[in-house]
Amino acid sequence: MVERAKELAELGGLLERHRVVGVIGARQVGKSTLVAEYLESMDCPTHAFDLEDPQDMARLAEPMLALQDLKGLVVIDEVQRYPDLFPVLRVLADRRPSPARFLVLGSASPELLRQSSESLAGRIFYHELGGFSLEEVGVGLADRLWLRGGLPRSFLARSHKESFENRIGYVRTFLEKDLPQLGVNVSAVTMRRFWTMLAHWHGQIWNSSELARSFGVADTTVRSYLDQLTSALVVRQLLPWHENISKRQVKSPKVYIADSGVLHALLNLPERADLEAHPKSGASWEGFVLDQIIRHLGARSEECFFWATHAGAELDLLVVRGRKRLGFEIKRTTAPKVTPSMRHALADLKLDRLDVLHAGDHTFPLAENIRAVSIKHLLNDIAPL
Incomplete structure (x- = not known):
């Protein structure tokens, strides 16, 4: 294993400051592994969805119903597979007080994830993750x-x-x-x-x-x-x-x-x-x-x-x-x-x-x-x- 302490600290800081954080990076750079390691240190409720998993896709068939009652940190992996989620995330992120923060992972730049830039403008901060340094x-x-x-x-x-x-x-x-x-x-x-x-x-x-x-x-x-x-x-x-x-x-x-x-x-x-x-x-x-x-x-x-x-x-x-x-x-x-x-x-x-x-x-x-x-x-x- 290679420790990624700097990336973990950066991710933790971003989640403290922003309602929605996007971790983007090319395929297989370790996005899911990094987030899994971060979740192990969390002391609040966490909920994870992997959109390459058919069961998780089924759970999100009605995204508002699936997400609106969740508290703590909600992680959605491979978000580029379901762009219709972004308008829902905008509504959930705008709640006051907000019971949850959202961490989305994607294998593309914000420019390619057009739906996120349109629906979450001003609400999401992107962090680009590379491979090992x-x-x-x-x-x-x-x-x-x-x-x-x-x-x-x-x-x-x-x-x-x-x-x-x-x-x-x-x-x-x-x-x-x-x-x-x-x-x-x-x-x-x-x-x-x-x-x-x-x-x-x-x-x-x-x-x-x-x-x-x-x-x-x-x-x-x-x-x-x-x-x-x-x-x-x-x-x-x-x-x-x-x-x-x-x-x-x-x-x-x-x-x-x-x-x-x-x-x-x-x-x-x-x-x-x-x-x-x-x-x-x-x-x-x-x-x-x-x-x-x-x-x-x-x-x-x-x-x-x-x-x-x-x-x-x-x-x-x-x-x-x-x-x-x-x-x-x-x-x-x-x-x-x-x-x-x-x-x-x-x-x-x-x-x-x-x-x-x-x-x-x-x-x-x-x-x-x-x-x-x-x-x-x-x-x-x-x-x-």
Whole structure:
């Protein structure tokens, strides 16, 4: 077992402050397990419904009758399967005094769960749960986390072979079962081709025209596919930052497969040696470290950007919260150096500091307001926001 103390504390705090809390995350990231662990510590009545269970679906055939008399905490898992629940939850959450709070779990973004955003606007707070993080498994298992990814079943598998087979099955189930349940009406074969093509594009700036030509469809079609996978929380779009400076800046997002283990499954890389020899090894490590930085900082997706100019200056990650601006470069090397691009980013973006994450053993200064930070010391040397 991997302890998720930080996530449990976050969940407890949210339930104290909000009448309805939504825990969202991709399939198999551990939402149900986390909530079950949280419920064990509760000293109030709890009621759980799993909408993949036919008996629970039958219990909720008349949702108002089933829920209105419940007290304490009501948990509804796989809520995306029953969007008609959201108007009922709005009515129940508005009662004064309210005898119950509601915790809903879903495998999609709030944008895809349209009914919740319409019916529970201003009443629900969403918390996105990812797979295991470096903070949870420990830096000593960083290489394993990179290779296998953070999906619990994959990370905890007894062997690399078992882990890889688990991820291959995950991809198939996601395409054949989960996406149709989310209302995505694209064949599993087509989406598998696109997802695999996107894996080869991992860490690059999105180019609709080029992918559309490669895929043989219209620009708008590949953009729709990208947004659907993003809404299903298996792809990350890192948005570009625009600064009012006299330089032409890139305005398309960067795309990443959200979980490094799923990326390696799509690229057919079961072993560490296969990964090290692949052309996408560096991009894979960049995406993995970027995810760990964002999660350790506690930054929201709307606070995270990349920056690039047409002249070649770029920054892998820019985190903006209030007046604070933090820059991060990710280099899979043991001897990072200051580059002209870093100096341009530091000056043009008025960064508080710029950290260069690297694969070596030590953290040390590189220049004024620029330092090299070892991935091994990320948790200690970079303070959360």
